[in-house]
Each structure stands twice: as structure tokens, then as C-alpha cells.
């Protein structure tokens with residue numbers, strides 16, 4: 001079978017998204033999304049990142065573009081949507097930037113630290129696990145969500161029920177991600193294949209060139225929800241992946257201002273409303289928002 005990009009395959013499975021620009025049937029519903037009134041952030045002073053953003057008149061936010069319900073870029077309109085995108089917008093509004101003043105830029109898992117270090121993006125919201133190694137290179141506000149590593153297989157597959165079944169199997173993940181690292185370290189008998197994106201892995205799963213895709217359950221649930229006749233999750237989550245907002249390492253003022261924005265939006269109901277209108281559509285009800293870890 002000829003290799004097609006995942007979007008084409010998913011759209012072929014979901015006949016309803018045939019027309020360019022037609023939203024996917026279960027995609028985020030604009031009406032259910034919260035609005036984010038721009039706050040006066042004049043009191044937030046001493047952030048070099050924010051100073052640069054103020055001077056240029058807009059925020060540049062790193063995100064993913066191929067993760068349904070989390071970070072998704074509509075190829076017809078160029079618009080980004082999903083839970084991570086809503087988190088980026090609610091934080092942006094609290095920092096003084098309206099939705100029209102946020103420019104999203106797609107950055108792959110392996111390039112996040114460099115993008116933050118060289119100022120390519122002001123902050124990053126894209127299923128980005130907080131961990132000690134990464135904290136040596138970047139700062140993290142949050143967490144704003146807790147996921148866990150899981151496995152995606154073909155619906156008709158019966159041989160993989162957990163990571164212990166991966167020996168001798170081809171398993172695909174994104175280079176530079178924590179799930180990729182974990183398979184390499186803890187399950188060395190698996191044949192690990194690394195791509196830039198999870199959608200490339202899902203293409204290879206659908207065409208039977210790999211046996212499983214591994215990353216966070218929140219990401220895999222989105223792919224499974226878009227192609228329920230083809231794909232399913234296997235087994236239980238086998239790690240804890242707290243999602244943070246990546247910021248330049250030394251910009252403590254920005255990091256704590258983002259923590260404040262997260263707390264405010266968790267308390268006023270925006271966080272849950274945003275979840276229900278995005279990630280909730282992949283079938284998992286909203287958990288309680290996690291506790292922010294100010295360090």
C-alpha cells in the first residue's frame with residue numbers, strides 16, 4: 001500500500017472530513033470553548049522573554065500540529081486547536097496578549113529545548129513532560145495535565161497487551177521523547193523506530209509497517225478516536241508524564257507568571273471548560289486539575 005500522510009488516511013476513514021476546511025466530526029466545538037479576556041499584566045516586570053514579546057507586539061508559542069484534540073493545525077486554514085492550544089491562549093491572555101496576538105509555531109519533540117534556548121519561541125505548550133534532565137536546559141511552569149505512556153495497536157491485533165510484549169516487535173515513537181527513551185532503556189528487545197512525529201508513526205501502524213506506536217495515552221486516545229475501526233489502545237499506562245509549559249531556563253518571572261495564570265484559570269473553570277471542548281472529545285472525562293509545582 002502506498003504511504004499516505006495520516007491526515008489523508010484518517011479523513012479517508014472518516015468520510016465526513018472529505019471537503020477541505022470541514023471540521024472533523026468530533027473536533028473541538030468553537031461554541032463550547034471559553035473566551036479569554038486579556039488581563040492587565042503591567043505588574044509582570046523583569047521577564048526578558050516578555051519584554052521581547054511586548055516589543056514585537058505578539059507572543060510566539062511553540063506547539064504540535066498533528067496531535068488530535070491536543071495540538072492540531074488545520075491544513076486548510078492554518079488554525080491551531082486543541083487542549084494545549086487553549087492552555088497557550090489562556091496563559092497568553094493573562095500575560096496581556098489576545099488570541100490575535102499569538103503566533104503558533106510547530107516544533108517537534110526533539111527540537112523543543114533548542115527552540116526555547118535560542119529564542120525561537122517564547123514558551124512551548126505541546127505534551128511536554130517535566131523531568132529533571134530537561135530542567136537542566138529549560139524551565140517548566142505547571143503541570144497543567146498528567147498523562148502516562150501507553151501503546152497504540154491495530155484494532156485486529158491481539159499479541160500486544162503491554163510493554164513486556166514488545167520483544168521482537170517493531171514499535172514507533174518520536175525521537176527526543178520520554179516514551180522513546182523509556183523503550184530504549186527498559187525494553188531493549190523491542191525494535192524501536194524513531195520518527196519526528198507521532199502521526200508518521202501512526203501512518204506506519206495503519207499500513208502494518210510497525211506493530212505499535214508508543215507515547216502518552218492522551219495523544220494515542222486522540223488517534224484512536226479519529227480512527228476507531230482501525231486503532232485501539234493496548235494495556236495500561238506505564239509511566240507518569242506531567243505536562244509543563246516550557247520557558248527559557250533563566251526566566252523565572254515568566255515561569256511564575258504562567259503558574260499564576262494556570263492557577264487562576266483552573267479556579268475560574270476555564271481549564272475544565274477547555275478540556276471538555278477538546279481532549280474530552282477523545283472520550284476521557286476531565287480529571288481534577290493537577291497541583292502547580294512552583295520551584
Ligand code: GLU
Nearest residue numbers: 109127128129177178241
Ligand atoms: N510527553 C512526552 C514527552 O514530552 C511524549 C509526548 C511528546 O513527545 O510530546 O516527551
